[in-house]
Amino acid sequence: MKIHQGRVWKFGDDVDTDLIVPGRFLILEPSEIAQHVMEGIRPGFAELVEEGDIVVAGDNFGSGSSREVAPRALRAVGIVAVVAKSFSRIFFRNAVNLGLAPVACPDADVIEEGQSIRIDFDLGEVEIVETGMRLKAGSLPPEVAAIMEAGGMVEFLKSRVSGSPL
Amino acid sequence: MGMTLAEKIIARGAGLSEVSPDEIHWVDVDLAMIQDSGGPRRIWPMLDELGVGIWDPDRVVLVADHYVPAQDVNAALILQTTRSFASRFGVDNFYEAEGISHTLLVEKGYLRPGMLYVGGDSHTCTGGVMGCLALGMGSTDLLGVLATGRTWLRVPHTVRVDVAGFLEKGVTAKDLMLTMIGERGMAGAIYRVLEFTGSGVAAMSIDERSVLTNMCAEIGAKTGVIAADEVTINHLQDLGVEVDEGPSSDRDAQFLDTWRYDASNIVPVIARPHRHDDVLPAADLVNTPIGRAYIGACTGAKYEDLAMAAEVLAGRRVASGVLLQVAPASAGALARAMADGTAQILVESGAQLLSTGCGACPGIGSGVLGPGEVCISTTSRNAQGRMGSPESKVYLGSAYAVAAAAVAGEIVDPLTVMGVPA
Numbered sequence: 001m002k003i004h005q006g007r008v009w010k011f012g013d014d015v016d017t018d019l020i021v022p023g024r025f026l027i028l029e030p031s032e033i034a035q036h037v038m039e040g041i042r043p044g045f046a047e048l049v050e051e052g053d054i055v056v057a058g059d060n061f062g063s064g065s066s067r068e069v070a071p072r073a074l075r076a077v078g079i080v081a082v083v084a085k086s087f088s089r090i091f092f093r094n095a096v097n098l099g100l101a102p103v104a105c106p107d108a109d110v111i112e113e114g115q116s117i118r119i120d121f122d123l124g125e126v127e128i129v130e131t132g133m134r135l136k137a138g139s140l141p142p143e144v145a146a147i148m149e150a151g152g153m154v155e156f157l158k159s160r161v162s163g164s165p166l
Numbered sequence: 167m168g169m170t171l172a173e174k175i176i177a178r179g180a181g182l183s184e185v186s187p188d189e190i191h192w193v194d195v196d197l198a199m200i201q202d203s204g205g206p207r208r209i210w211p212m213l214d215e216l217g218v219g220i221w222d223p224d225r226v227v228l229v230a231d232h233y234v235p236a237q238d239v240n241a242a243l244i245l246q247t248t249r250s251f252a253s254r255f256g257v258d259n260f261y262e263a264e265g266i267s268h269t270l271l272v273e274k275g276y277l278r279p280g281m282l283y284v285g286g287d288s289h290t291c292t293g294g295v296m297g298c299l300a301l302g303m304g305s306t307d308l309l310g311v312l313a314t315g316r317t318w319l320r321v322p323h324t325v326r327v328d329v330a331g332f333l334e335k336g337v338t339a340k341d342l343m344l345t346m347i348g349e350r351g352m353a354g355a356i357y358r359v360l361e362f363t364g365s366g367v368a369a370m371s372i373d374e375r376s377v378l379t380n381m382c383a384e385i386g387a388k389t390g391v392i393a394a395d396e397v398t399i400n401h402l403q404d405l406g407v408e409v410d411e412g413p414s415s416d417r418d419a420q421f422l423d424t425w426r427y428d429a430s431n432i433v434p435v436i437a438r439p440h441r442h443d444d445v446l447p448a449a450d451l452v453n454t455p456i457g458r459a460y461i462g463a464c465t466g467a468k469y470e471d472l473a474m475a476a477e478v479l480a481g482r483r484v485a486s487g488v489l490l491q492v493a494p495a496s497a498g499a500l501a502r503a504m505a506d507g508t509a510q511i512l513v514e515s516g517a518q519l520l521s522t523g524c525g526a527c528p529g530i531g532s533g534v535l536g537p538g539e540v541c542i543s544t545t546s547r548n549a550q551g552r553m554g555s556p557e558s559k560v561y562l563g564s565a566y567a568v569a570a571a572a573v574a575g576e577i578v579d580p581l582t583v584m585g586v587p588a
Contacts, residue, residue, distance in 0.1 A: 023529030
């Protein structure tokens with residue numbers, strides 16, 4: 001995934017994993033959990049999202065609990081990337097491990113709900129399609145990009161555990 | 167150039183003589199913890215997919231603390247999977263319903279100065295109280311650790327938090343952390359390690375110090391750490407564990423910043439719903455009625471929290487219309503509270519004793535909140551819906567503040583209930 005274009009769902013700062021997937025749903029299987037993703041702060045989100053859509057948010061996205069079902073549920077309903085001003089580090093790692101692209105973009109505030117954005121992962125750039133505005137974004141360091149490019153941690157490990165040590 | 171405590175631990179894990187902030191290194195892990203919610207039920211299928219076992223079962227601790235005791239058949243199934251995992255993979259360090267992992271691993275002496283420790287829970291940072299680098303992760307990260315004994319880390323910048331002076335009577339480490347988070351916000355230490363130093367920290371017990379490291383999760387920090395000192399070494403010696411003092415930051419280590427606090431200026435504070443960085447002095451929130459008071463979680467139900475509550479509740483009764491629930495953070499904390507009469511005081515005041523475990527804090531166990539319920543809690547988070555219904559409200563405070571509110575039926579300054587002169 002060198003370049004991806006998709007529709008934006010906009011959220012604010014400090015979107016806690018308790019808001020992405022509340023604890024009361026953790027007892028369920030991941031496929032059932034996904035139906036409730038974001039419902040507390042955006043009712044009906046799971047049905048509204050289409051494959052390829054993008055979440056855009058402010059600072060500290062995915063703070064709080066380490067629950068991996070948060071990024072898993074976002075990916076399951078069709079979100080392929082989260083563009084945020086900054087990420088909570090556990091969410092960032094979980095996203096990479098599951099193949100959900102975390103894109104750090106300090107100017108993400110200017111992106112609006114419903115716009116289309118085009119993410120160039122290699123260049124580290126986010127372009128707002130409607131306005132042509134280009135925003136600088138971070139790209140993953142090579143050690144981390146290797147996990148993302150493998151398709152996530154499980155695939156990455158498959159290529160490593162039988163071969164050379166990590 | 168000198169290194170910080172966190173840098174030294176990462177350098178050792180990476181087999182390097184020195185590391186610098188923002189570098190990424192693959193490191194050897196000394197100890198890994200997994201719990202019943204994100205652990206075996208999520209990781210086992212992936213281990214099978216890879217066709218591998220655990221790199222070193224003796225370096226793994228498995229704790230069932232989220233779904234204990236089982237409240238329905240699904241929870242019972244999760245616990246069965248957890249037990250089966252322990253026997254299938256030879257994880258002998260397995261505890262069910264003996265306590266919350268973060269409290270238990272300190273209490274049992276698993277965490278030692280200088281260790282590189284990872285755990286499948288965001289409050290793993292609590293472990294930094296023992297002078298180790300304690301890092302929270304998700305299930306698939308833990309899969310990688312269990313399969314290989316290794317993980318990648320970005321070397322963090324360290325901020326020194328220097329706490330001078332001493333906390334006044336009725337004021338706690340919880341008040342200090344909520345004050346800090348209120349000033350600096352939920353992302354106030356994002357990607358940073360907070361290293362706590364100073365007389366105010368040195369004077370604290372392990373229970374109180376562990377609130378400092380525990381709530382690093384609430385200020386966005388990568389983790390918190392307190393270099394081992396006499397208190398740390400004595401704690402381990404009491405458990406029969408002989409260790410050296412372990413690493414500490416060099417005098418010429420590069421700290422990104424130093425935050426200075428005078429502990430004697432801290433007052434009892436409360437975080438308002440639904441943000442744990444929306445913090446006010448308890449005195450400014452008087453006349454806020456509450457129906458539920460909850461003393462629980464790794465943050466707020468260790469032995470000393472139970473003792474604080476008992477100090478307020480001795481000879482008093484929980485107000486009519488208020489339900490005070492106490493879920494001790496570990497069986498060890500409960501045993502101590504029973505041995506010295508603390509538990510008796512709690513129960514006689516009208517408190518309901520719940521089983522040990524994460525309980526209602528993550529909205530999973532006994533005592534979750536229904537729509538419209540207003541709770542004051544010793545836990546660490548109050549995001550909307552965290553403890554149950556999205557229409558419930560949670561205020562956060564110390565065990566003193568929660569016990570005082572339970573007696574008054576509304577938020578009060580605990581110092582006034584305790585008769586501490588202003």
